[in-house]
Amino acid sequence: MGMTMTQKILAAHCGKDTLTAGDMIMANVDLVLGNDVTTPVAINEFNKSGCDCVFHKDKIAMVLDHFTPNKDIKSAEHSKQVREFAAEKEITNFFDVGEMGVEHALLPEKGLVVCGDLVIGADSHTCTYGALGAFSTGVGSTDMAAGMATGKVWLKVPSAIKFNLTGSLRKNVSGKDVILTIIGQIGVDGALYRSMEFTGDGVANLTIDDRLCICNMAIEAGAKNGIFPVDDVTLDYVKEHSTKTPVVYAADADAEYDQVIEIDLAKIEPVVAFPHLPENVKTFSEIGDIKIDQVVIGSCTNGRLSDFVAAAKIMEGKKIAKGIRVMIIPATQKIYMDCLKLGLIEQFIEAGCAVSTPTCGPCLGGHMGILAKGERCVATTNRNFVGRMGDPKSEVYLASPETAAACALTGKITSPDTI
Amino acid sequence: MSITGTVIKYQDNVDTDVIIPARYLNTADPKELAKHCMEDLDKDFVTKVKAGDIMVAGNNFGCGSSREHAPIAIKESGIACIIAKSFARIFYRNAINIGLPIIEVDTDIADGDEIEVDFAAGTIVNKTQNKSYEFKPFPPFLQNIISAGGLLNSLKEEGATNA
Ligand code: SF4
Numbered sequence: 001m002g003m004t005m006t007q008k009i010l011a012a013h014c015g016k017d018t019l020t021a022g023d024m025i026m027a028n029v030d031l032v033l034g035n036d037v038t039t040p041v042a043i044n045e046f047n048k049s050g051c052d053c054v055f056h057k058d059k060i061a062m063v064l065d066h067f068t069p070n071k072d073i074k075s076a077e078h079s080k081q082v083r084e085f086a087a088e089k090e091i092t093n094f095f096d097v098g099e100m101g102v103e104h105a106l107l108p109e110k111g112l113v114v115c116g117d118l119v120i121g122a123d124s125h126t127c128t129y130g131a132l133g134a135f136s137t138g139v140g141s142t143d144m145a146a147g148m149a150t151g152k153v154w155l156k157v158p159s160a161i162k163f164n165l166t167g168s169l170r171k172n173v174s175g176k177d178v179i180l181t182i183i184g185q186i187g188v189d190g191a192l193y194r195s196m197e198f199t200g201d202g203v204a205n206l207t208i209d210d211r212l213c214i215c216n217m218a219i220e221a222g223a224k225n226g227i228f229p230v231d232d233v234t235l236d237y238v239k240e241h242s243t244k245t246p247v248v249y250a251a252d253a254d255a256e257y258d259q260v261i262e263i264d265l266a267k268i269e270p271v272v273a274f275p276h277l278p279e280n281v282k283t284f285s286e287i288g289d290i291k292i293d294q295v296v297i298g299s300c301t302n303g304r305l306s307d308f309v310a311a312a313k314i315m316e317g318k319k320i321a322k323g324i325r326v327m328i329i330p331a332t333q334k335i336y337m338d339c340l341k342l343g344l345i346e347q348f349i350e351a352g353c354a355v356s357t358p359t360c361g362p363c364l365g366g367h368m369g370i371l372a373k374g375e376r377c378v379a380t381t382n383r384n385f386v387g388r389m390g391d392p393k394s395e396v397y398l399a400s401p402e403t404a405a406a407c408a409l410t411g412k413i414t415s416p417d418t419i
Numbered sequence: 420m421s422i423t424g425t426v427i428k429y430q431d432n433v434d435t436d437v438i439i440p441a442r443y444l445n446t447a448d449p450k451e452l453a454k455h456c457m458e459d460l461d462k463d464f465v466t467k468v469k470a471g472d473i474m475v476a477g478n479n480f481g482c483g484s485s486r487e488h489a490p491i492a493i494k495e496s497g498i499a500c501i502i503a504k505s506f507a508r509i510f511y512r513n514a515i516n517i518g519l520p521i522i523e524v525d526t527d528i529a530d531g532d533e534i535e536v537d538f539a540a541g542t543i544v545n546k547t548q549n550k551s552y553e554f555k556p557f558p559p560f561l562q563n564i565i566s567a568g569g570l571l572n573s574l575k576e577e578g579a580t581n582a
Contacts, residue, residue, distance in 0.1 A: 024560045041447045041487050049571035067445060074445035124485040124509055140487040140513035142570050150574060154512075154560070188432060189479040193508050222479060224508055277432060364441040364484070385436040385483060387459040392440075 002252025004160040005227055006195040009135040009249050013118045021159035021256075029059070031112060032147035033121030035103055036064040040078045041141035042122055043085050046148055054089050055151035061093040061112055062086050063103040066360045071367040101332025101358040104128040104216060104300035108208075109332055111242025115230045116249055120144070120153050125300050125382065127218045131211035132238060133230035133248065138219060158224045160195035161186075162257040165202030167266035172416040174310065175210030176302055176380065176400035179217040180271045182263065184281025192222035194258060197251060199229055202265045208237045209306040216301045217382050220278040270415050272378070273398035276386045284415040290397075294377040295320075295408040296389075297401050298329025298356075299363045302380035305338050307401040312344045314405035314419050315351050321411030326353040327369045329361060353408070365389045371396075378407040421537040422499050423546075424473040428530035431477035433460065435510065438481065438489040452488050453495035470497035473536065475528045477503065481510025490514040500536055502526065502543070515561055516570040524554035 003011065003019060011019045013027040034042055039062055054060055062082055067075035079096075086094035093112060100106065104125050107113050113129040119136035120126065122144035129136035139153065147153055163182065183190070196218045198211075206214070211228045218226030228234070230248045238246050272287060274280040297303075297311050308330065320326050328348045330336040336358065339345050345355055361368030363381040371377055371390030376397065379389065384396035399407070402416040409419060437460040439452055446452065457464035474493065480503035481489060490513045493501065501514065501521045514521045520538060528534060532547040541556040557565065567573035 024558065037444045038485060038487065041491075044447065045571055049575055072445060078445065078447070122485055122487075124483065126485075138485040138509050140485055140490075140509060140516055142487060142516035143512065146516075146570050146574055149571070154564075154570075188482060189505065189507075192479065192505060219509075222482065222507060364444075365436075366441060383436070383483060385434045387440050387442075388436050392459040 001256055002254035004195060004255045005197055005229065005249055005251040006135055006160060006225060007157060009116060009118060010155065010157055019157045021157055023157040025155055025157060026152050027118055027155055029120050029147055029151055029153055030117040031059055031061060031119045032144055033061045033103060033107065033119065033123065033126060034144045035066050035123055036068060036075065036079050036082055037066045038122035038141045038144060039082045042144035042148065043081060045142050045145035049145065049149065051149040054148045057090045058092045059151070060091050060148055061107060062091055063095045063100050063106060064097060065100050065102050066364060067366050068100065068359055069097050069357065099333060102300045102303055102360055105303055105331035105335065108132060108212065109241060109334055111244065114238045114242050114244045114246040115234060116247030120147055124219045125216050127223065127225050128212055128216040128300060130215040130218065130225050130227035131208060133228060133234055135225055135227065137225045158193055158195045159258045160197045161191055162260045163196060163198045163263055164260060165198055165200040165263050165265055167202050167264050168205035169265050169268060172270055172402045173268050174400045174402060175206065175213035177268050177271050178265065179214045180273050180278065180281050180398065181268050183217065183221050183278050184271065186221055188220060188277055188279045189222040191218065194223055196221065196223045196226040198226065203228060204231060205265065207306060208233060209304045212304070213301055217278070220382055270400060270403050270417065272403060272413060273384055275384050275395040275397065278382065278384060278398060287413055290376070290413040292378050292407055292411060292413060293324055293375040294369060294371065295324065295326045295404050296329065296362050296369055296377060296379040296381060297404050298327065298331060299360065299381040300331060301382045302401050303329060303331030303335065305335050307380065308339050308344050311401040311405035312347050314402055314416055315409060316347070318351060318409050320352040320408045324408065324411045325369065326408045327356060327362060328353045329356045330358055332358055362389055378404050378413060380404050420539060421535060422471065423533065423535040424471045424499055426473050426475050426528055426530060426532045426534060427464070427468065428528065429460065429474070429476040432479045432482055433476050434483035435481055435486050435489040436483055439486065439492045444486060444488055447488065449491050449495040452492035456492040456496045465496065468496050468498065471499050472497060473534060474498045474501045475503070478505050480506045482507035485509045487513045487517065490517055490519050494519045502528065515564055518565055518569040520565060522554050524552055526552045
């Protein structure tokens with residue numbers, strides 16, 4: 001029996017010729033990632049275990065992105081702990097304020113992940129890198145500590161759902177609408193413990209940013225990982241950003257899937273996920289008049305250059321609605337600079353938006369735009385759980401940058417098609 | 420090994436943001452975290468939970484972020500074991516890695532029931548309802564991690580770390 005793309009990458013990382021779903025393996029990792037929330041817990045575990053050196057100083061990445069630039073004394077202590085550990089262990093890929101960006105936007109940009117890699121990260125959205133044909137998955141802090149000490153991770157080999165993509169996206173629709181539509185269809189546990197493998201002719205019509213956004217939210221369907229096949233678009237991206245050598249794996253023709261789901265990209269419409277689960281997805285024909293208080297455009301899901309280009313296009317020459325706040329948060333310094341060069345920052349500020357240095361900030365209710373009781377926010381982020389962006393009685397609506405920009409102009413939940 | 424405890428019951432899709440809201444993630448101290456455990460879902464949890472209680476829930480328990488602070492907060496609050504129809508995968512591995520036993524089984528256990536869990540035999544006896552349920556015990560690989568008291572201890576025992 002053949003293997004899925006994910007199973008092939010896992011087999012190559014544990015020295016086996018074949019693997020079957022359900023096998024327990026100890027796999028070698030190419031990169032271990034942590035942030036300012038999860039790394040302190042990992043460092044404590046690492047120290048408690050009596051280890052004194054890390055398995056490989058170039059194969060660990062630490063990004064201070066969640067509560068940074070530090071929002072309070074406690075988070076400053078966390079950043080300090082990570083900074084000191086990174087210095088002591090001579091971690092090559094440590095990113096502090098000034099060079100850091102939201103981790104899952106930063107790592108591909110810095111070329112730290114390439115096709116065929118096995119990446120674990122103490123952050124659930126580590127699944128983002130499947131867009132580059134890598135196996136990447138979120139783990140906890142203890143896994144991060146064990147990964148730093150041994151260069152290994154225990155994994156249960158997943159089965160997979162195959163998503164056969166055909167056609168291409170219409171105007172005002174992007175990767176975010178694709179993944180939200182899929183989660184609306186299969187539910188927040190629709191891919192629990194499994195891989196989401198995207199294939200089909202439609203893949204060629206998706207940009208790397210679309211693919212990163214789609215894989216980013218695989219965890220929102222409960223998946224272990226999301227993964228795209230490697231094509232010229234991937235190889236060009238990797239060549240431009242990395243000096244590492246990509247290794248290309250492809251699913252066997254006779255690979256077994258739990259389920260095959262057909263997705264016609266041309267039929268996907270702009271959608272919004274209503275509170276308080278990413279599966280509460282509605283199209284605009286099902287949405288009435290909903291007033292909002294805030295818009296956030298940013299995060300590891302939609303904080304990339306193409307996201308701001310798309311939002312700026314919708315907002316071009318217009319002002320945001322009176323009475324609402326709009327946060328623009330480029331996910332990395334490079335994205336910020338590129339936005340500057342394209343004149344987008346000026347355009348956003350003239351429209352009435354606030355522009356921030358890279359940070360996770362409001363995405364997890366950290367800082368830079370926390371909601372009061374009863375307030376509503378349309379965000380390009382990935383989670384709309386109770387209390388995610390502030391008060392437990394506030395509401396988060398998930399949407400694409402195009403839709404979020406349309407909402408910013410009207411102060412209501414608005415389809416980009418109507419602008 | 421077996422344990423007996425009183426059940427505190429929740430529904431489907433209990434996410435890590437309600438188990439421990441991100442606004443408290445600026446600390447990694449288990450005692451501080453436990454003070455806010457379940458706060459956004461059930462603010463009475465911290466006052467009613469007793470050491471040895473058992474948490475029972477529906478599908479997809481622990482969905483959301485990878486924060487190990489979530490199982491840490493639950494463990495520190497005194498919960499001895501979590502039983503759910505299914506767990507989100509990162510929560511599942513975090514609980515095992517910190518040595519908090521969790522069981523995947525579909526039951527009709529209700530809030531307040533007295534239950535006895537036998538981990539090795541894979542049985543749960545519901546003393547209140549006079550019923551019993553069976554579950555698949557952990558595979559040996561995971562059993563080793565739990566009985567060593569967590570992942571790093573088990574790796575150390577195997578000599579896999581440089582400690
Ligand atoms: S942007 Fe949001 S989802 Fe992404 S890593 Fe930061 S907190 Fe997590």
